[in-house]
Amino acid sequence: MATATHLCGIKTPYCFSKSYLRSQSLCSQSRVKSDSVSELCGGIRVPVSIRGRSVKVVCDAKKNEVLVQAEPKVQGLEGSISQLSCVMKFGGSSVASAERMKEVAELILSFPKENPVIVLSAMGKTTNNLIMAGEKATSCGSEVSEIAELSFVKELHYRTIDELGLDRSLITGHLDKLERLLNGISVLKELTPRARDYLVSFGECMSTRIFAAYLNKIGVKARQYDAFDIGFITTDDFTNADILEATYPAVANRLHGDWISDPAIPIVTGFLGKGWRTCAVTTLGRGGSDLTATTIGKGLNLREIQVWKDVDGVLTCDPNIYPGAEPVPHLTFDEAAELAYFGAQVLHPQSMKPAREGDIPVRVKNSYNRSAPGTIITKSRDMSKAILTSIVLKRNVTMLDIVSTRMLGQFGFLAKVFSTFEDLGISVDVVATSEVSISLTLDPSKLWSRELIQQELDNVVEELEKIAKVKLLQHRSIISLIGNVQRSSLILEKVFRVLRKNGVNVQMISQGASKVNISLIVNDDESEKCVRALHEAFFESDPIDMVHENGSPPHGNQS
Ligand SMILES: Nc1ncnc2c1ncn2[C@@H]1O[C@H](COP(=O)(O)OP(=O)(O)O)[C@@H](O)[C@H]1O
Numbered sequence: 001m002a003t004a005t006h007l008c009g010i011k012t013p014y015c016f017s018k019s020y021l022r023s024q025s026l027c028s029q030s031r032v033k034s035d036s037v038s039e040l041c042g043g044i045r046v047p048v049s050i051r052g053r054s055v056k057v058v059c060d061a062k063k064n065e066v067l068v069q070a071e072p073k074v075q076g077l078e079g080s081i082s083q084l085s086c087v088m089k090f091g092g093s094s095v096a097s098a099e100r101m102k103e104v105a106e107l108i109l110s111f112p113k114e115n116p117v118i119v120l121s122a123m124g125k126t127t128n129n130l131i132m133a134g135e136k137a138t139s140c141g142s143e144v145s146e147i148a149e150l151s152f153v154k155e156l157h158y159r160t161i162d163e164l165g166l167d168r169s170l171i172t173g174h175l176d177k178l179e180r181l182l183n184g185i186s187v188l189k190e191l192t193p194r195a196r197d198y199l200v201s202f203g204e205c206m207s208t209r210i211f212a213a214y215l216n217k218i219g220v221k222a223r224q225y226d227a228f229d230i231g232f233i234t235t236d237d238f239t240n241a242d243i244l245e246a247t248y249p250a251v252a253n254r255l256h257g258d259w260i261s262d263p264a265i266p267i268v269t270g271f272l273g274k275g276w277r278t279c280a281v282t283t284l285g286r287g288g289s290d291l292t293a294t295t296i297g298k299g300l301n302l303r304e305i306q307v308w309k310d311v312d313g314v315l316t317c318d319p320n321i322y323p324g325a326e327p328v329p330h331l332t333f334d335e336a337a338e339l340a341y342f343g344a345q346v347l348h349p350q351s352m353k354p355a356r357e358g359d360i361p362v363r364v365k366n367s368y369n370r371s372a373p374g375t376i377i378t379k380s381r382d383m384s385k386a387i388l389t390s391i392v393l394k395r396n397v398t399m400l401d402i403v404s405t406r407m408l409g410q411f412g413f414l415a416k417v418f419s420t421f422e423d424l425g426i427s428v429d430v431v432a433t434s435e436v437s438i439s440l441t442l443d444p445s446k447l448w449s450r451e452l453i454q455q456e457l458d459n460v461v462e463e464l465e466k467i468a469k470v471k472l473l474q475h476r477s478i479i480s481l482i483g484n485v486q487r488s489s490l491i492l493e494k495v496f497r498v499l500r501k502n503g504v505n506v507q508m509i510s511q512g513a514s515k516v517n518i519s520l521i522v523n524d525d526e527s528e529k530c531v532r533a534l535h536e537a538f539f540e541s542d543p544i545d546m547v548h549e550n551g552s553p554p555h556g557n558q559s
């Protein structure tokens with residue numbers, strides 16, 4: 001008999017064992033009518049939301065289980081798409097105070113033709129403060145209420161509510177629960193990833209309630225949603241969960257359904273989801289509200305996704321490294337994804353995936369400077385004149401030099417090296433190889449604590465030393481040159497001239513299959529100097545100094 005699991009109050013997906021599906025003559029590629037789910041589930045009622053729709057059986061190879069989920073396409077929605085037209089995401093800096101919330105409300109109302117879905121992050125630095133409060137709670141005895149970061153969070157939210165003329169009861173329940181949670185952490189003296197995700201979720205839960213109440217107060221009908229209650233279904237990788245496919249139809253059905261029956265601007269918590277097995281609150285990784293926004297954009301097939309920040313768009317480099325960085329007017333999804341993956345804080349690393357899949361343009365705008373054109377990110381752009389678009393720095397990277405101990409020509413060496421990483425669940429960023437040696441950098445961002453990172457590295461080295469000589473090099477940086485790799489000779493000629501002039505030795509270089517990224521590895525302590533020098537050379541140099549072909553424009557940041 002089937003053991004169907006109702007997930008998190010969301011009526012799909014259902015979970016079956018492979019052997020059960022086999023007994024029903026189904027396999028992991030099957031498509032069935034949703035009404036047969038009822039039979040599969042041993043008579044369980046099929047939810048209205050998927051009745052009559054076809055559902056897909058998706059195999060989870062790792063877990064020997066299959067999901068049965070509604071087809072992602074939201075049927076019957078196309079005719080009324082124009083009603084919810086775009087998604088607007090506002091980051092922490094955009095909603096850091098009552099004043100900022102008023103400005104964001106005004107900004108939304110300045111687009112009277114739009115019916116936006118609004119995604120909000122936690123106010124200002126609330127997420128950092130909550131994490132700090134959680135860490136302090138593990139060692140503070142029973143004096144949780146004296147943790148400065150907790151007082152700061154309380155004070156910020158109550159002050160905002162007072163200044164907006166709202167009722168404090170909006171969030172008193174959340175603040176009480178938050179304190180009880182910190183008490184629990186102090187008793188256990190442990191902040192697990194799961195508890196940490198629940199802890200930080202209070203930030204977005206409160207900011208959205210305050211903002212929705214403010215809109216209602218000024219006569220704009222708004223409805224608050226907690227993402228984990230409307231179908232954001234994720235893996236159970238606390239602190240860095242991935243969104244599952246079932247999210248798209250579930251979220252679209254809920255937001256669209258509510259909009260049709262009782263129109264009100266949806267105000268959705270960014271960054272949060274619900275683990276599909278644990279049903280616990282998960283988070284999508286730091287800066288994850290961008291991903292919430294693009295997921296909603298794809299789910300509802302909206303016209304545009306807007307992410308409102310505190311900078312004039314995606315810039316030619318991190319303005320904290322070089323304040324003269326300039327906005328980049330146009331990027332492709334590929335360029336933006338590489339830029340985000342290789343460390344540009346401005347976009348969440350996974351956020352381009354739904355936008356690219358749904359082919360929905362993403363606009364990065366400045367909520368502090370609305371008239372600035374910002375950056376538009378689309379599937380393609382004219383690359384004929386593009387040279388270099390942006391320079392990105394990822395610090396504190398670990399590099400491994402691995403040299404085979406066997407004879408030249410030994411086959412299977414690369415396979416063995418990579419299967420070691422697969423077995424240990426560590427992802428590799430940049431790779432350069434010869435037949436008997438590999439240099440690569442590791443991405444430890446999915447690992448939890450510093451001790452664990454060290455432990456993982458020790459395991460990697462121990463495993464690899466069975467087949468190779470291994471040199472572990474820490475405190476390295478990846479400088480990623482996002483641009484037109486078709487013009488790599490031109491770019492590299494200039495890069496090496498600049499670096500030689502600055503006395504910097506490049507330790508590894510990689511120009512992979514990606515048509516938009518060349519990566520250089522240098523020492524951490526030289527990296528910022530390199531970025532500044534490269535920025536100056538590519539984006540500000542005298543035209544005569546710029547090497548260029550076919551009379552192409554000297555400026556790296558082409559139009
Ligand atoms: N290439 C870049 N372009 C724009 N901003 C960048 C870049 N690299 C780093 N940043 C930093 O990213 C910040 C915006 O990202 P983030 O703080 O996540 O925004 P928000 O919280 O508003 O969503 C900027 O304030 C800037 O300091």
Ligand SMILES: N[C@@H](CC(=O)OP(=O)(O)O)C(=O)O
Pocket residue numbers: 090091092093121122127128203270271285286287288289290
């Ligand atoms: N509040 C979360 C999620 C987020 O997206 O924030 P922001 O948009 O302010 O980067 C964080 O700080 O990570």
